[in-house]
Amino acid sequence: MITTARYGGWFNDQPASxxxxxxxxxxxxxxxxxxxxxxxxxxxxYHWWQQYKSGSIMPTTLxxxxxxxxxxxxxxxxxxxxREIFSPAISDLARALGVSRxxxxxxxxxxxxxxxxxxxxxxxxxxxxxVAEAGIPVTGALLKRKVLDGNNLFEVGxxxxxxxxxxxxxxxxxxxxxxxxxxxxxxxxxRKSSSRSVESDFPAANDVS
Numbered sequence: 001m002i003t004t005a006r007y008g009g010w011f012n013d014q015p016a017s018x019x020x021x022x023x024x025x026x027x028x029x030x031x032x033x034x035x036x037x038x039x040x041x042x043x044x045x046y047h048w049w050q051q052y053k054s055g056s057i058m059p060t061t062l063x064x065x066x067x068x069x070x071x072x073x074x075x076x077x078x079x080x081x082x083r084e085i086f087s088p089a090i091s092d093l094a095r096a097l098g099v100s101r102x103x104x105x106x107x108x109x110x111x112x113x114x115x116x117x118x119x120x121x122x123x124x125x126x127x128x129x130x131v132a133e134a135g136i137p138v139t140g141a142l143l144k145r146k147v148l149d150g151n152n153l154f155e156v157g158x159x160x161x162x163x164x165x166x167x168x169x170x171x172x173x174x175x176x177x178x179x180x181x182x183x184x185x186x187x188x189x190x191r192k193s194s195s196r197s198v199e200s201d202f203p204a205a206n207d208v209s
Contacts, residue, residue, distance in 0.1 A: 075113050078125035079104070085128035086138055088154065096154035097121060120157050127153060127167035134171045145170065 073081065082093065094101045097120050099113075107113055113121060131138060148156050148166040156166040 073125065075107060075118060075121060076110060078121050079107050081125045081128050082121070085132050086124075086143060088143065092143075092154055096124065096157040098158065120160075120163075123163040124154075124157055127163050130167050130171065134175070136171060136174050142170070142174070145173070147173065 082088070088096075090101050090104055094104045097104070097117050099117055103113075103117075136142070143154065144152050146152055147169045148161060149159075151159060151161065151166075153163065153166050153170060157163045
């Protein structure tokens, strides 16, 4: 008797084994289970083997973790993200990227940036992601704040420094200041406000003789 197992052609036209309940199908399933277990950090030990032979477990119980891959934005999308979060002036953005204002407008219209400018644009877009995720309101004062080597975030990008380090420091500064502000507010929250007004020491009008 000839049996055919459908597992991508691994086992085709193999004689069925006699005197054993362990079929070709089970061999194929076991092989697949072993690959899944090893690939996900699992092990196939003697105890597992005995359980499998007795039919108490099946390879389908093994779970393969799902790997999510974040989509990569296009240069135009990176530029849109920077403008959405930071709302910089075109001249400031062009200066940070080391290009002319016209070049930025060209990118907005779909022109592909040169490779030398792609890294700076991507770094600023990722900085925008970090600020948005931290929930920090973006203001003109925030963008002008000196965070690394006496430079603000855009100046760090212009000089070729680490925009990633700069934005992390910026977020830490803002969070620290917010925590201090909250502590001060909580410290004075329990103090009762005085009911006396500035004019409370003056006599009422009908008391004046």
